[in-house]
Amino acid sequence: MPRMNMVQALNSAMDVMMARDENVVVFGEDVGYFGGVFRCTEGLQKKYGRDRAFDTPIAESGILAAAIGMGVYGLRPVVEIQFADYIYPATDQLVSTAARLRYRSAGAFTAPITVRSPCGGGIFGGQTHSQSPEAIFTHVCGLKTVIPSNPYDAKGLLISAIEDDDPVIFLEPKRIYNGPFDGHHDRPVIPWSEHPASEVPAGHYTVSLGQAACVRPGAEVTVLTYGTMVHVALAGAEEAGVDAEILDLRTLIPLDIETIVASVGKTGRCLIVHEATRTSGFGAELAALVQEHCFYALEAPIVRITGWDTPYPHALEWDYFPGPRRVAEGLKRVMAD
Amino acid sequence: MAQATEVRRRNKGRELSMSLEEFTKAYHDMLLIRRFEEKAGQLYGMGLIGGFCHLYIGQEAVVVGMLSAISEGDQVITSYRDHGHMLASGMDPRGVMSELTGRRDGYSHGKGGSMHMFSKARHFFGGHGIVGAQVSLGTGIAFSNWYRNNDRICLTFFGEGAANQGQVFESFNLAALLKLPVVYVIENNRYSMGTSVDRATTAKDLAHNGAAWGIPGAQADGMDVVAVKEAAEIAVAWCRAGKGPYLLEVKTYRYRGHSMSDPARYRTREEVQQMRAEHDCIEGARAKLLALGVEEAALKKIDDEVKRIIQDAADFAEKSPDPDPAELFTDVLKEDAAA
Ligand SMILES: Cc1ncc(C[n+]2csc(CCOP(=O)(O)OP(=O)(O)O)c2C)c(N)n1
Ligand SMILES: [Mg+2]
Helix, strand or coil: CCECCHHHHHHHHHHHHHHHCCCEEEEECCCCCCCCCCCCCCCHHHHHCCCCEEECCCCHHHHHHHHHHHHHCCCEEEEECCCHHHCHHHHHHHHHHHCCHHHHCCCCCCCCCEEEEEECCCCCCHHHCCCCCHHHHHCCCCCEEECCCCHHHHHHHHHHHHHCCCCEEEEEEHHHCCCCCCCCCCCCCCCHHHCHHHECCCCCCCCCCCCCEEEECCCCEEEEECCCHHHHHHHHHHHHCCCEEEEECCEEECCCHHHHHHHHHHHCCEEEEEEEECCCCHHHHHHHHHHHHHHHHCCCCCEEEEECCCCCCCCCHHHHCCCHHHHHHHHHHHHHC | CHHHHHHHHHCCCCCCCCCHHHHHHHHHHHHHHHHHHHHHHHHHHCCCCCCCCCCCCCCHHHHHHHHCCCCCCCEEECCCCCHHHHHHCCCCHHHHHHHHCCCCCCCCCCCCCCCCCCECCCCECCCCCCCCHHHHHHHHHHHHHHHHCCCCCEEEEEECCHHHCHHHHHHHHHHHHHCCCEEEEEEECCEECCEEHHHCCCCCCHHHHHHHHCCCEEEEECCCHHHHHHHHHHHHHHHHCCCCCEEEEEECCCCCCCCCCCCCCCCCHHHHHHHHHHHCHHHHHHHHHHHCCCCHHHHHHHHHHHHHHHHHHHHHHHHCCCCCHHHHHCCCCHHHHHC
16 A cells, blocks of 8 residues: 555545546645645646646635635535635635535535645744634534544545535644654654555545544543644653543544543543643533533543643744643643542 | 936936935845845754744845835834845844744744734834735724824835735725825735746736726836835825825845745746846945945945844844743733733
């Protein structure tokens, strides 16, 4: 089986879908001729032509609105917003139209669009290249939100997203495009090729939206996480020496509540880890759900390890980033009671 | 003013107002930016600067020419390609470089980085990482000037790529409607990241982008500081007279990649070489100065002085301490600053 990093896996997903379905079109800033700033769309314009893989001007609001219109009328647009930090100009159309179209038209129209966007920190990007805005989208009813943590999932989930009839926000943790990153920023980068999830089938396959994956079975505590933090959580569990069961949620909406409930029911403890800021982050929703579903199974208060409630700084990145040491501290705290 | 006449003659009779003294200062200011950017590039290569860093090399004449036409108190706002604008605004190279290295003595205490710096004292309002954002912000600053009737104007710089953002056109409309004192300066360096201007818009002359709202537009050769200043003076006079916004498209070129991580494979080496060899604003100014009879030794003195300032800034930025980790939590909201 071919080995792929996450960029190649995402590229392969779009390639497969463009070959299968002529209604799939891919566009965004620097996406066509240049192949994307992270090279995710490299070669697509050459292969499928300028009508199907093209550059847009820098105008996120307009790009997204156009995608919705295209989607309403039969196409399956895959839009790249160059960094998740630039998605805000487009949130108007995402919230006011894409998310509401099905409801508003009693199911007559939908917006089968996929919005790919690199998110997250760890690349020294400062405040306008590092944000994790997933909770902004999970708060809006009518959108699906996906965040893969490895090449195999990235491709399978992206194909599912493109095939999905509803709008999907597909956030790609850019720090792990080229290799899994466990938060030890001072250690050499490990390429994906040394990771089993870099074995990616060349053709079509899907990973269903709404299914969490257990990346580390354990008995003492359940860790709920996604994206880059899956790898950080693995390192944190090792550092803490705790037998943690680590769940990679993979999609936030729809959420695999059954898997979460089964795991917390078994371990009786829960740690939530995400890179995004804490207040009103997706972790707050997870904590509420675990409390609602697993209250009598819980042996200790739920603990959250997250980014601090500040803008993402230029300096002090590793004080900001919730690395393995903070995860380990969280694990110890949740085990203490 | 015999000297001014001479400069004018070298510019083939175009109307301009720049004495030899001003012209020499412009040369100094452009060189200061060039050397600052080269040093920043070096420090980046050494790992002392990290993250996103966009160099202004090639475009120096634009900001120096524009700022030579405004008065103390007029405001300046631009994008993330902002080091040149800060230096031309009179901000301290030490503070700018220390922000790049993410140190305590940086203008934003290391929290903003290359793209996000401000100086109230020098009327510089960023440094904005979001493409196009500064255009609407600059329009708002101009509104404040108009409202307070303070005779100030706001120079609002943006790239030809940013010129396609929706909010730019929204701002044009508002500024024209209210006759706001804002000079919009499109720095057309032909590329927005990997996308050339002809792949981003069908508009041929971006100077006409405000035409629908009756905003006067003009073009200037951004590789010639005298030409930029000449165009700037007309624009500034228009705004200052209360006639509303003015749009300048300044044709320029960036020599380096979009940011430090861009190998610039979307254009040919020859294209870059040709611009450098035939149109460089600093080389051009230098040749003009020599032709005007300025001694080689006088230019050498300027070069040495600039080198000294830049080395001092780099040394300072290297020695400045890291910000205190507690600084992470300050200035999120006002009470944090007080706490
Ligand atoms: C809203 C937004 N969209 C996209 C980007 C990514 N981006 C940063 S710079 C840039 C190109 C801008 O080109 P231009 O306006 O011509 O300025 P130049 O870099 O040439 O100075 C892009 C697409 C961004 N920072 N903000
Ligand atoms: Mg440009």
